[in-house]
Structures are given as structure tokens and as C-alpha cells.
Amino acid sequence: MSPAKTVIVRYNRVNRVNHWITAICFVLLVLSGLSMFHPLLFFLSGLFGGGQWARAVHPWIGVVLLVSYLGLIVQFWRENLVHKDDVEWMKQMRFVVANDEAHVPPVGRNNAGQKFVFWSMTLLIPVLFFSGLLIWEVYFGEATSIPVQRVAVLIHSLAAVAAILVWVVHVYAAIWVRNSVRAMTQGYVTPGWAWRHHRKWLEEIASGHDKATLRKRP
């Protein structure tokens, strides 16, 4: 059979640019942050021009990430509100990981896993930002007491590890569920993809809620 002639726009240009600015910042923060976290990974500071540079640039990238992620929150919060369906989907998790879509309840624009990633990051990124401010030695080294900074650096490390774990799940899911990456690079998915993974969303589109999301395949 011939490939679908009509495709569905899942992420528009603003969505995609905003997502990838966030993604680039996140990767840079992981690399520079881990270099200051474990001696085995100190070599990663070389990617930034050495330890002093990694230390100096890390917080500024963090500022850009926070602003960028706020943009994602504004764009995506509504479609990530949690519904009763999400509980049902979570309960069928074993079928989800086994690629057994027939036993997975139909979901809307986002499934519970995607919502989990969104809300985890929405919680963790502000935590990382504010704990990071307290340990930003150059500007805030004397703003708080040393015991406060000790707690801040611990919270910062734990939140960072949690964020990295969520990010691993996010990246793997995008690779595992084929053609998801294209939704965030070229912006569209095929009707078959929507049928398989987000059936309720497809039905919403078909019932004419948002005709602008349909276009010819490029």
C-alpha cells in the first residue's frame, strides 16, 4: 500500500524550536554538571574548555533552560492535565512495554507516560534553578549561610539525578515508539501513527475540532 498522503501536524514550528533549545541546554547541563559530580566524569569538563569554564558556563545555561522550559509549560500544560484515563493506561503498563497495543486503552493527545515526563520536569527544573542559584558562587556565594548552601548542593544533585533518569526515559521512549522523533523534528505524524498510539486524539481531529492540523505529506 502507498504511504499516507495526508499527515497530521503534531508540533508546530514554535513548539519544535522551543523544544530543541531546551534539549540542547539540557544536554549541555548534564555534561557540565556530571563533570562536577563524579571524578570519573571530570574529563567532560574538557568539552567546555576545562574545569573553570564548565563551572562558569553551567549556571548561565541553566538560566536559558529555565526560560526555555517556561515556554514549553505555556504551550503544553493544557494537554498534559491528568485524566481518569491515565490511571487506566498506567494499570496496563505491562502491555505498553510489551508493544501489545491491542490491550492498551486508547489515549488522547498525550499518554500518562508523556504527562509524567512533562510534570516531572516542570517540578524538577525550578527546583534545580533555585537550588543552583544558592550555590552560584560568583554571584550568590555570600548571599546565604554555608549550612544552607550544603543543603542546596545536595538537593541540586538529587534533583539533577532524578531529571537525568526522567530524560533517559523520555529519549528512549522517543526512539522506541518509531516515528515519534519525526514529530519533533519535521513536526508531523501519519494517521496510522495517531491511530496506533493516540486514537482518541485522531478521532478528535477527524471530528473536525482542528482541521488546520491536517496537511499534505511533504
Place this chain on the structure above:
Amino acid sequence: MFDLQSQDYVRRSASTMTPPMARSHEEQVAKLIDVSRCIGCKACQAACMEWNDLRPEIGHFEGSYQNPDDLGPSVWTLMKFAEYENEQGNLEWLIRKDGCMHCEDPGCLKACPSPGAIVQYANGIVDFISDKCIGCGYCVKGCPFDIPRISKQDHKSYKCTLCSDRVSVGLEPACVKACPTGAIMFGSKADMKQWAGERIEDLKSRGFENAGLYDPAAVGGTHVMYVLHHADKPSLYSGLPDKPEISPVVRGWKGIIKPLALIGIALAALGGFFHWITEGPNEVTDEDEAEGERVLRESETEKTP
């Protein structure tokens, strides 16, 4: 500041290898500061500035003999003046020479993320190798005594070196050489403890029942020790910690969390990889495409009158 060779190290920051301890036969050194003999002349402060060639910025008079106000990247030792009214209502002027304590188990070294930026020599001296310092300020959080200071010029951390450069060639630290009353002594840690014992006995015989040695065990002992007339209340001496220890927060962060986090992240990534190998990708089938097309087509026809 001073960088010897790796065989001189017994501890090295952010390093997964153990230093060879080739010179562990070396005698442990210590500086003994006898607070009861200090007259507050600041010769030690001047000698420290001179030997290390440091010139802190001129500050303002703050109503105390203490000058400058605090330790700094160019102030590695500072006479701290405390006025204490004792139980008899008499004034005691407690003057303590503040600076790095050179802990046997250094919190700064434990916290430091930069390999080799903080080292401990076989003689016990803890030294900052500024060249490798990245200016993160973790040593400040690790230190139980609030000693390291980060320079605003080069964003590196500085503190007393115990004149490791002088000691390595058989000289005593500059402050010791300059002290006119013998309140600062330097030698092997064993000798210094013995000398302190004699001093404490003398102080006790003169009515200071609580006189004693400050060599806190929770940090493994220190290579800078004090003879205090009120060893039961170290905090009288401008806030010398009563029970210094590396904060449990720092120990957790630099202890179990480091390996657990890396293992956790690696397991997550491996979990993904093996899921791919066993379950494989979740691919859209031709039937899915047909169904998807059908849903879109049906909605078209429904709306066409």
C-alpha cells in the same frame, strides 16, 4: 599552592586511585598555638603576608583590634579578638590566631570535584593546588571551620598552606618564626602534644581548671592545635566550633550518592537498550495506516452533504 610529586600525597581530591603512601614513614607535623601566651601583636599576620607576598586591600576601622575583619583570599591567617566577661565579672581578652586547621580528614578535600586540586602530604599538611582549582566553592561547604575563601579576581580558592614550601625544606612556618612570645610552636605532632601537656598542667596550677588541648577527634585530629584556657567552651574564642565535623549533608552527597547515582543512570540506559533488544521498536503497521486513513476519510464524507 605547593606541588610536590605524587608520592608525597596521602590524599588527593576527586581521585579514584589511592596515593602510594611511599612517604608514610614521614613524621606528622603540627603547629601548636598557645592562646594563653598570645599578646595579640599580629607579627604572625605580618609574617604570613610577607612570606606569601600577599597584600589584602586596606579596609575600615570596625571598632576592634581585629583587622582585617575576616579571612580572605589574601588573608590566610587572622588574629581574632573576643572580649569575654567571665563568671567573676572580670574581662578576659581571648585572642585566637585563626586559619586553616589542616584536618587529618579534610572536609574540603572530600568535597572538591577537581582531581588533585586539594592534596594532603605525608606530613599531614593539606594544600590547595590552585592551578587545578575550578572555583566551584565546594571546599567552602566541606570545611567545618569556614576557612577557604574564593578570590573574586581569578575565582580560585585560597587558604593557609602551613608554609608547605618552607616545611618541605626543613624550615618552620613564617608565623612560627615571627612569634615573639613562643605562643606558636611547630614540630612533630607527638612533640607538640607533649609540649601542650606541660602548658596545660601549668595553666591548671594557675587556676584554669578547664585548660586543655583543642585537637578535635571528629575530623581525625588537626595539624594545627590550640592550647585553650577554656577548652570546655571553644566557642568563646570567636566561634571556634565546639564539635567540628564534616557535615552529614556533605558526607551523604560525597559518599553514597555519587556511586548510586551513576549506577542508577547507567542501569536506566541499559534497561532501555535491552528493552530494544528483547521487545524491539513499536512500529506502525500497514493495518494501522489503513485504519487511520479510514477514520479521516469517514469524517470527510460525513461532513459532505
